[in-house]
Amino acid sequence: MINVKTDEEIKLMHESAQLVSKTLGMLAKEVKPGVTTLHLDKLAETFIRDHDAIPGFLGLYDFPNTLCMSPNAQIVHGIPNNKPLEDGDIISIDCGVIKNEFYGDHAYTFQVGDVDSDTKKLLQVTKESLYVGIAEFRMGKRVGDVGYAIQKYAEGHGYGVVRELVGHGLGRKMHEDPEMPNYGRRGRGKKFVNNMVVAIEPMINLGTRRIKQLRDGWTILTKDGKPSAHFEHNVALIDGEPKLLSTFDYIYEALNITSTEEDPFRL
Ligand code: MG
Ligand code: MG
Numbered sequence: 001m002i003n004v005k006t007d008e009e010i011k012l013m014h015e016s017a018q019l020v021s022k023t024l025g026m027l028a029k030e031v032k033p034g035v036t037t038l039h040l041d042k043l044a045e046t047f048i049r050d051h052d053a054i055p056g057f058l059g060l061y062d063f064p065n066t067l068c069m070s071p072n073a074q075i076v077h078g079i080p081n082n083k084p085l086e087d088g089d090i091i092s093i094d095c096g097v098i099k100n101e102f103y104g105d106h107a108y109t110f111q112v113g114d115v116d117s118d119t120k121k122l123l124q125v126t127k128e129s130l131y132v133g134i135a136e137f138r139m140g141k142r143v144g145d146v147g148y149a150i151q152k153y154a155e156g157h158g159y160g161v162v163r164e165l166v167g168h169g170l171g172r173k174m175h176e177d178p179e180m181p182n183y184g185r186r187g188r189g190k191k192f193v194n195n196m197v198v199a200i201e202p203m204i205n206l207g208t209r210r211i212k213q214l215r216d217g218w219t220i221l222t223k224d225g226k227p228s229a230h231f232e233h234n235v236a237l238i239d240g241e242p243k244l245l246s247t248f249d250y251i252y253e254a255l256n257i258t259s260t261e262e263d264p265f266r267l
Contacts, residue, residue, distance in 0.1 A: 003169060003176050004195045009014040009102065010236050010245070013171070013197055014267065016053070016104035017234040017245035018096045023047050024108050025250020027095075031110045033087040037069035040093070041080035045072075048097050056096025056103050060174060063218065068094035070219070075203050075211060075228040076107075076165055077218045080221075087113030090123065092230040096174060103174050106246040107197050107232035118206065119227050122159065126229035129153045131261055133182070133200050134233060137241030142191050147184025150202050152174045160209030162228070167221065170234055195236055197245065201232030234264070243267045 005013065023044050030040055045066040053067035063077075069084065070078035070092040078092075085091060094107035109123050133150040138248050151161050167180030178190045182202045207226035213219065222228050234245040244265045252259055 001177055001197050002190065002193060003171050004193060005171060005197055005236070006195070009171070010195060010197065010238070012085065012100040013102045013104070013234065013236070014245045016097055016099040016102045018104070018247070019048065019051050019053055019097050019099055019237045020104040020106050021250050022051070023095050023097070023249045024093060024106070024248075025254050027093060028251045028254035030108065031085065031091060031112060033113045034084045036082050036084050037067070037071070037078075037091065038082050039078040041065050041067045041069065043243055044095060051099075053097045053099035054100045056105060060096070066095070067255045070094070070228075070230065072227050074219055075162055075205070075219045075226045076220050076230055079218055085112045088115055088118055089113075090115060090227055090229065090254040091210060092228070094230065094232065101172055102168060103170055103172070104234060104246065105170055105174060105232065106234055107201060107230050108248060108251055109206060109229040109231060122204065122206045122227060123229050125154060125159065126202055127231045127261070129204060130200060130231045133202065134235055134244070134265055136243050137192060137198065137200065137235055137237060137242040139192060139194065139237065142187060143178050143180060143189030144184035145186055146200060146243055147181040148186045154202065154204045160205035160207060162203040162205060162211060165203055167174060167232070168200045170197050170199045192237055194240065197234060197236045199232055199234050201230065203230045238267075
């Protein structure tokens with residue numbers, strides 16, 4: 001059952017999501033060749049605790065860290081380690097917090113130094129597919145409309161859309177109803193209702209959509225070893241329209257990027 005939020009709860013969820021956004025913005029300045037993902041993880045944990053919140057992933061389903069850190073062919077759920085990032089890598093950072101009892105949960109794939117043009121294109125298209133999906137999260141539409149739009153956009157570029165992992169409702173629990181797949185059929189699935197909150201999060205592969213899992217029981221990666229990208233926003237349905245609770249503004253500020261992509265969806 002979809003867990004509809006009060007206006008007050010959505011305000012609190014906005015705070016939670018914004019804290020994740022700020023954490024990612026802080027990390028954006030630190031992502032560079034030579035830095036380890038474990039170092040970034042510790043920075044994030046300290047930052048979150050300093051802002052009167054607790055890391056949302058740490059201990060959730062027994063995950064061992066604050067951040068999911070998934071470089072290159074890793075899609076999601078990578079575990080931070082002591083291996084330094086290298087020039088040309090990409091790193092998907094997924095971050096969650098609990099603040100005021102509500103989760104924030106969003107993700108961005110960063111470039112480390114100089115990234116090849118095929119991989120850069122994958123990042124761009126994956127991020128675009130996120131907004132294509134968000135635009136479908138509106139009154140009168142259904143879960144399948146969001147998935148269909150993301151799938152069509154990403155597959156239109158020849159990419160593989162991961163099936164096994166999906167977006168989700170968000171609230172006092174990290175994973176609430178409904179599941180939000182990044183593939184689907186128009187007009188199918190649950191109907192959207194006002195004051196619901198979801199995490200929309202396309203996971204798009206440069207090559208095959210097929211995945212495998214490492215023996216650590218967590219890390220999901222592409223079967224063909226080609227790169228994968230992951231971008232995630234938290235979105236509330238307010239007066240029939242999609243409104244972003246999270247933002248990439250802090251990342252863009254850190255990286256000197258100008259963008260208007262969030263403008264149609266600002267709260
Ligand atoms: Mg996430
Ligand atoms: Mg999520």
